[in-house]
Amino acid sequence: xxxxxxxxxxxxxxxxxxxxxxxxxxxxxxxxxxxxxxxxxxxxxxxxxxxxxxxxxxxxxxxxxxxxxxxxxxxxxxxxxxxxxxxxxxxxxxxxxxxxxxxxxxxxxxxxxxxxxxxxxxxxxxxxxxxxxxxxxxxxxxxxxxxxxxxxxxxxxxxxxxxxxxxxxxxx
Numbered sequence: 001x002x003x004x005x006x007x008x009x010x011x012x013x014x015x016x017x018x019x020x021x022x023x024x025x026x027x028x029x030x031x032x033x034x035x036x037x038x039x040x041x042x043x044x045x046x047x048x049x050x051x052x053x054x055x056x057x058x059x060x061x062x063x064x065x066x067x068x069x070x071x072x073x074x075x076x077x078x079x080x081x082x083x084x085x086x087x088x089x090x091x092x093x094x095x096x097x098x099x100x101x102x103x104x105x106x107x108x109x110x111x112x113x114x115x116x117x118x119x120x121x122x123x124x125x126x127x128x129x130x131x132x133x134x135x136x137x138x139x140x141x142x143x144x145x146x147x148x149x150x151x152x153x154x155x156x157x158x159x160x161x162x163x164x165x166x167x168x169x170x171x172x
Contacts, residue, residue, distance in 0.1 A: 071107075074104065075104045075107050075108040076108070078090065078094070078101065078104040078105070079104075079108050079110050081094070082105060082110050082111065082113065083113070084113065085112065085113055086112055086114070086115050087101050087102070088115075090112060117159075122156060122160065123160075125148065125156060126156055126160060129142055129153070129162070130162075132145060132146070133164050133165075139153065139166060142164070
């Protein structure tokens with residue numbers, strides 16, 4: 001086994017020597033490059049030392065009172081908008097989300113101007129919902145057929161004394 005290994009190794013050595021000779025015969029030459037030089041890491045600076053730049057700068061002090069004053073000013077601006085705008089209009093004006101508007105109204109103890117209710121549209125919806133109720137359609141199926149939300153159906157029930165019973169209630 002060792003003889004075969006030596007034989008294969010010497011054949012490979014001859015091939016490499018032939019390739020080297022062909023390389024030099026074609027006019028190419030070997031270029032010797034500068035070797036890698038190791039650079040030691042710079043010594044670490046002590047955070048409490050003289051060279052610490054952040055030690056020289058005064059840090060801004062954010063206090064609870066400052067944050068409270070900023071939040072109060074924000075809520076006051078939203079309160080002013082709420083006097084003349086609906087929540088959708090205030091969202092468009094400020095670029096804030098609905099949850100941010102509702103959070104500000106809860107913190108400030110105010111409500112937005114209510115949306116304009118179209119009475120004619122509501123009465124048409126009640127007519128369609130009455131027909132579906134009398135046909136025995138459930139609340140959720142009626143909402144889907146008419147294309148309204150359950151919240152709107154609840155508003156119609158409260159505002160117009162319209163009765164659309166739930167499944168477990170008896171229909172009168």
